[in-house]
Amino acid sequence: MxxxxxxxxxxxxxxxxxxxxxxxxxxxxxxxxxxxxxxxxxxxxxxxxxxxxxxxxxxxxxxxxxxxKLPRNALVITLILFMAWMTITTPFAFEQERAWGEWNRVMKTLFFALVTMGAINNTKDTRLFALVVILSLGFYGFKGGLFTIMSGGSSRVMGPTGTYIADNNDLALALLTIVPLVWYLYLQEKRRWLRWGWALLALLTIAAVLGSYSRGALLGFGAMLVMLWLKSRKKMVTGTLVLLVVPLVVMFMPEQWFGRMNSIGEYKEDGSAMGRVNAWRFAINIASDNFMGGGFLTFTPRMFRIYAPDPNDVHAPHSLYFQVLGEHGIVGLILFLVFLFLAWRTGSRVMRFCKNNPELKWASDLAAMCQVSLLGYCAGGAFLTLAYADLLYDVVIILVLLEKVLISKDALPIRQPAPAAQSAPAALESRPA
Structure with missing residues (x-):
């Protein structure tokens, strides 16, 4: 059925x-x-x-x-250059069969990101696209939050099998990223019952993030909450809800959760953490020795025997930055970082444009929350292998679309309040002879 x-x-x-x-x-x-x-x-x-x-x-x-109508700006050009560079590095990849399979998947994701930027051309569809992104992952935030509360946090929240968010860590980063966008819906909603429904969804999504037992997501979560408060218009309400999170965690999460989180400060005794450090040093070594990096999915036992300090401790990169560095070298990492910087700058440009226009408060709020989402993703992603996940590029797409429909030369004119009707004599006087 x-x-x-x-x-x-x-x-x-x-x-x-x-x-x-x-x-x-x-x-x-x-x-x-x-x-x-x-x-x-x-x-x-x-x-x-x-x-x-x-x-x-x-x-x-x-x-x-x-x-x-694909926007012609620095962000879009950088994304295209990033795609081109990854295409150039793939023929030189050390793991050819694996690399081309991953190239095919990543190019489909990024190509359709460009298609989306060109296919949406008005504010209505821009807002609908943002809503689709929010609700697509908000479903798992709602479901995972209820599961965490009902289980007392004793079991880990996992994503659907066969997806990029199947792993608890990957799901946690996705949900962490979506929280600010849910808060955007709260800020815009006029109906009280639905406004508090969005607030409840935000809290349940936070509970799901905590219930994932992801230490990387917890670090990103702290940075995101601070930025969420700074960017929010309703600082009193936002601050109150942020402060409520701490006692709620203390009350509901079990001792095993605190034991897992406390291990962040004991990374030298944590085999998993030291394995990540070994993978990061592997990425630096392979990028230093090969201008184009090792190619897609180069983090393999065969390559670790050549470039890793500890050749027997094989790990995934567990960092979107070291992932890009190891796979596509310093040029790939620079392009990726420039892409993220330009995405942030696009959000700032949209906020400045909307600053003195009450009719565009929705766009200013959406751009601000997208920036918070980017910060959360970049902070949590420093410990997770998700450089090419759809969600990152969907958040950037929202920012590109906001600039496209509001600011660019192809944007539709923004409606202005109709001027007061002129008196008949004044209107006649204003006519050209």
Whole structure:
């Protein structure tokens, strides 16, 4: 029954794509982030829904070329250069078969990020896209938060099987990133009952992050909460809720959770932590010896025997920065960091543009919360291998779309309040002879 329901929903959305390509990119984001088909047990589980939706969207855009307007700015150019550089490094990768498989996956993600930037051209669809991103992962925040509370935090929250958020650490970073965007919905909501519903979802998502037992996510969580308070318009309400988190953690989380978190300060005695340090030094060594890095998925036992200080302690990079450095060298890391910097700057530009316009308060709030999300992702991602996950680029897409529909030369004119009607004599006097 669940398979049929998911299939009907997706097919219903696909019927709308030929008329509105924007529906296609939103459906693509929903399937990529939430993976609803992975919650089924029959034919829908393995059906290539993402490929079907992506292909139909591209056909729709080909038939309607006037609806595709890719912004021409430094951020988009940097993303394209990053993609080009990864394509250049892949033929020189040390693990060729593995590298090309990963190149194929990453290029699909980044290519469709560009497609999304070009297919959405108005504020309504920009807000809808943001809502799709929020709810796609908010579902797991709600579900995981309830699970954490009902289990007393004794079991780890995990993501759906066969997805990029299946691991508890990866799910934690995704949920951590989505909390500020849920708070954006709270800031914008006028109906009291729904406003507090968004606040509840934010708290449940935080509970799910804590219930994941991810130490990397906890470090990012602390940095994100401070920035969330600084960026929020309702600092009193936000500060109160932030302060409530600490006693709630003390009250509900079990002793084993505190034991896990306290091990952060004992990294020298923690085999997992020292394994990460070994992987980071491996990334530095391989990038120092090879201008193009080791290529995609180069963190293998064979390569560790050559470049790692401890060749027997093989680990994934556990850091999006060292991941990019090890796989694509210093040039790849520079392009990646410039991309993140330009994304942050785009958010600041949108906020300045909206500052004195009450009608655009929603856009200012959304840009600010996207910046908080980026900070949380970059802080938590310093200890997780998620440099090419869809969510990071979806947050950046929101910022690009805000700039596109509000500021760029292709943006639609913003409605201004109608001027007071002139008197008939004044109107006549103002006419040219």
């Amino acid at each position: 669940r398979d049929v329901l998911i299939a009907l929903v997706i097919c219903g959305l696909m019927l709308q794509i030929p008329k509105r390509p924007a529906v296609g990119v939103m459906t693509f984001a929903w399937l990529s982030l939430m993976n609803p088909h992975r919650l089924t047990y029959g034919f829908a589980f393995s059906f290539p829904w993402v490929a079907a939706v992506g292909g139909l969207t591209l056909v729709s855009l080909f038939m309607r070329p006037g609806q595709f």
